[in-house]
Amino acid sequence: MRDQQNRDIRVSQGGIYSCRGTRGNPVYYTDISDVVTIEKTISNKVVVKQQPNWPQIFRGETITLTCEVQEGGETTEWEYEWRGPSTPTQWTHNNDVTFRVSESSSGDYMCKSRRRDDSYSSTEWSEAFTLSGSNKPRATLTAGTTIIPVGGSVTLTCSVQSSDGWKYEWFRRTQTTSEVQIRDQENRDIRVSQGGIYSCRGTRGNPVYYTDKSDDVTIEITFSNKVVVKQQPNWPQIFRGETITLTCEVQEGGETTEWEYEWRGPRTPTQWTHNNDVTFVVSESSSGDYMCKSRRRDDSYSSTEWSEAFTLSVSTDQPKAQITSHMRDIPVGGSVTLNCSVNASSSSSGWKYYWYRDEKSSEALTTQDAVFHSNGQISVSQEGLYRCRGGRGNSVYYTEDSQSVRIDKKAAPEPESSSFLTPLIVGLVCGVLLILLLLLLLCRFKQSKDSFFVRTRSTNQSSAMNHMIKDEAQHSRHASTVQGDACVYESIKDLHDTQNDDSVLYAQVSQDRAKTKKDNDDSLLYTQVYHNKAKPKRHKGKPAPAAADETVYSEVKSQTALD
Template structure:
């Protein structure tokens, strides 16, 4: 029992030792890299070393894994040197060892490796200009990586590049001009970075340089050619120099020429600087000159041609001036042409001012520089020679007042010997052409815009630049209101067998003919033919009016107001106003006559009425009371109209003529109940007469009696329907009205 327990304990300890020993063996493998840098560059070498820390190195086989995959298979070399050719070698590396006798394995920890592209050294400096007697500091670096040493190189334009010995530091100071560069080195074998960019170091000379422009014009135009010169001052005359420029249109390389010539364009504007250096010491130069600013005018200039006057007086001349604004250095070319000849230069004339005594069309332009630069040619100026002939503007028709809508003609007339010459004319005015024309007149219809001053001048057709002076202004005043004709008559009544004179006129104007029209109340107006005079005589009644006309095409005034002409007659009048006045007069006379006759008649009848009224009053009162009583008993209300007929008792005797007198009898009711008026129509036969036997007025009055009164009610009316009596007149009868009151 005890032995068994001991055996089990021994086996347990053995297993524990074996397991523990195996685990410790796996952790004892170590992978190292040489050089021990974290980053490597392409074309460098890295060496992997795998150490098992157990037994002899020959007891093991070795392999290297990358990112968990086999990279270098098992072999007997614990060291493996790898040339780096690509950045794909970046990753996690681990080595494994396998014992040859037992095939036990050990694994190392992972080691990270970063591979980068070949680096370039960077050369920096505070300034590239070495002051006189001084130096500058150069600095070379390779990103931020350590373990670098540096190599420095210098060359000139005439010598090849050589290393600067005893200079392996990162920073160096130099006092010699030249082209410098550097590179970094490390490792064994030596690994070199790419070499840095060049840096040119120059030594400053004390000489001063200035940029000058030729030609030295203050304004330069696009298309002109200029020269910029780099001039070394303060003792630089005896030294051979070369030059460098900075500017939009200058070379950037050093050149033996101290000037640069170019044709100016929009891109030429800007600042220009230069510096110089000795030809035998290309890295000893002056400082940069002060900037010279070139401003280019993009618009091509145009010459301006002016003249003291464009009219050459007889036997005289005029001065023409050509100029280019705000610029210098110009010469001038002059040209002349006519309408029939082409333009030709005026030789031997390059001045700004010239005098000419010949008519024509002149122009000029400016020239300057070499090669020659031309401005745009000036606008034309027409020079004319003045004739002594005088011109006058005349109006046809020559009416003092012109109305809107009329057509007139203005004529340009050359006087003083111009009759035998063929002329052409030019006009100035609101409604005239501005070009020269062979017609010496202009015709237009007058409107509001026609008012104003009109002038003209003439020139020979065979010499278009020899003309007269402008005429004096002819002022046209246009009347905007259309005129109205005025019709007047000496009288509007044509006497029997006679006539009247009608006059048509248009106020304050001349040249009118007239059109006459006649109508009556039932017909439309018709024109009276063959009548165009201002005054006409008419013997026919009617309504007349007229209007004026003049000019070609014809211009009409507004028509006049109507005038009515009447004819006088012995028997009747022709017009309504005359008949009305005559009728009224006759009516008034007739009424007066009737009133006189009635007065006479009434005076004759008064005696008869008094006699009969006494005999008949009692009977009349009785009958009236009865009628009043009867009226109260009826169903009618209000006023009642009762008409009675009073006729002659003896109506048998007939006569050739009778006089009738009608009386209106007013009946009064004396009862207290009703105050209605009773009306009776009494017909009374007064007299009878014939041609054989005529009674006297007294006898006729004695024969007049009232026979009976018969009341007649008008049913269905509440008021009296009393019609007015009409007064009629006949030569054989008299009818009157007279009231009769019965109490």
């Protein structure tokens, strides 16, 4: 450099500089010094920019970093140098670097540029651009509702965290078909009217970068068929320990469809099953609401709506039977009616009744033991200690036994409804008995009065009459051999009847000739005397004796017997 022999110089031009010393005459030269490169800084500012300009970059994506020179009015051809997490690059005419982001790609990136015709004049280093690579994301699928109403549709939304620049791919499959992409659907939100299993994923960049697929979302289409939960047996009150069956009934239209069913209740919801009923033994934990829905067997993503809730209320106390009877005594030749009921004041129903006699008996009564009327009523004619209990269902659920009732075999009392007739009947009976008693006393008095007069006459006549009867008996004995049995009548006048000549005593003596001679020793002659009293004449001051026919019997032995 001419005119520069000083030890110090100032330069404003970039380049490679060196120097040497000289002295003397002739001039002596030292060796040339090492070279020093001097670069001139250009005022142009450079900036590192990212393409695509997404706020969040994921590992595996491909990006481009560009070094941009903010030029003035003139256009200059530049070359560029990079400094980053990897080894700094050499000067290159390309102002960008493209690479696939990895874990080692994270860090600060800077660049500078220089004129291609002045390699010792360059810009300053740009501000650092920080690159942070995140793990590969998973798309998220959400649905406003997973049940498509009748004739409607549902909206599905796919998203990838809070990043930008995504397009979306949608997929649908069923349990029997493979997954297929839904074409012409790249938006974040779509509307579907078909049941199935849906998923999605995000895509962006070139080459395309894919997120992981979202979780599956099952969409069901709703049929218009209505389903109803019904209980069998259909008793209004259910007790703990009973067995019941809940049935899910589909009210179909004109077509017949094969269905499968799902249940929701107090316990864990059931899986889909071909059985439309569930049978269980009722416990306290069984109380609650039960619902069901159904779907076609050939389309597992088209189902009915949930049925209305069926509320099951379980009574925890075992019911007790009650036995009643209007009578406790069995009337002669009759029976007593017994009635059995279960919680007559409640709404329980469906009971059958079992009857037992005697406390230790476990064998129920049969038609040979009692007469069975309507359910819960029997008639018994045998005394004993009776009890009953109710049972229903299959298998049979039994109530507690009723209290025991003793039935005795005695005359049954009058029914309470006729108690007001008792005094009247007793009064009539007593009146009739009193009248009969009075008539009987009157007759006895009359008979005793007449017999007094008869005995008086008979005493005075006994000697004469006995003698006559004896003679007649002997005569009858001899005559009987020819004539057989004979009756002898004799008129005997009452000696004391001086005022009535018509009074006659008739004596009839009979002998049975059929007897053998041997038997004649014990033969008896019976004399029947008729005393015919004529109407007496009335005397002043004396009561007239009552007229009556008196018969007097006398025992007379035959002659042979007397001998």
